[in-house]
Amino acid sequence: AGLSDGRVSLVQVRFVPVYDGGALRDVTIDVRPRGTVTLDPAGRPVNQVAYLEQDGQKFVAGLVGVGEVAYAWLDSDGVEQRAAVHTDAVRFTQVRIGRNGALIAGTDTGRVYHWEHGDGLVLTDISPVSSTPITALAWMLGGNSFVAAAADGSISGWLRVTGEDGRAAMMRARSYEGQGERVVGLSLSGRERSFVTIGERGSVVL
Numbered sequence: 001a002g003l004s005d006g007r008v009s010l011v012q013v014r015f016v017p018v019y020d021g022g023a024l025r026d027v028t029i030d031v032r033p034r035g036t037v038t039l040d041p042a043g044r045p046v047n048q049v050a051y052l053e054q055d056g057q058k059f060v061a062g063l064v065g066v067g068e069v070a071y072a073w074l075d076s077d078g079v080e081q082r083a084a085v086h087t088d089a090v091r092f093t094q095v096r097i098g099r100n101g102a103l104i105a106g107t108d109t110g111r112v113y114h115w116e117h118g119d120g121l122v123l124t125d126i127s128p129v130s131s132t133p134i135t136a137l138a139w140m141l142g143g144n145s146f147v148a149a150a151a152d153g154s155i156s157g158w159l160r161v162t163g164e165d166g167r168a169a170m171m172r173a174r175s176y177e178g179q180g181e182r183v184v185g186l187s188l189s190g191r192e193r194s195f196v197t198i199g200e201r202g203s204v205v206l
Helices: none
Strands: 005-019 023-038 049-054 057-064 069-073 080-085 092-097 102-109 111-117 122-130 134-140 145-150 156-160 168-176 183-188 195-200
Touching: 005 049, 005 057, 023 057, 049 092, 057 092, 069 092, 069 102, 080 122, 092 134, 102 183, 111 134, 122 168, 134 195, 145 168, 145 183
Parallel strands: 134 183
Antiparallel strands: 005 023, 049 057, 057 069, 069 080, 092 102, 102 111, 111 122, 134 145, 145 156, 156 168, 183 195
């Protein structure tokens, strides 16, 4: 959860299936506090948070200001590192972290920015998803692709592919049928191959 003073309170929530004789009997919820991170040293409110744990590393990102994403991670030595990406041309509306710390952020102009993580963040792609604001984002297929929803009701999947020149780029792989209202949330299956959409009026569509 993003706080008003630039910090982020981290909690890991796991849904654990309980089986009885091979049949699913229940699902328990395991909640684990993961500490607090100062995402923005300037103390600005963090409006949206993305968090990932992978191979003992922690990655967290959040929207601060108008066109800025603050980003922090723990390196292999457990030392906290920070970075930030900023643009004056757009307002970021959505942010998500993928495998190995890769970052995507949607904008109010319908673009999705993609950064790879190494020693810092390197911008690799700006995908023209829509002409309207991005309203939901989710990584798929282990972080090799993402799905994006826009304010015009469109939903599309994007995949990183290598062209004939040997350069990799995000390309539109599929356009999905809209659900008749603005999509405000996306939830993936456990295998990250399918997803459900959540509409602004509460509808859920697989």
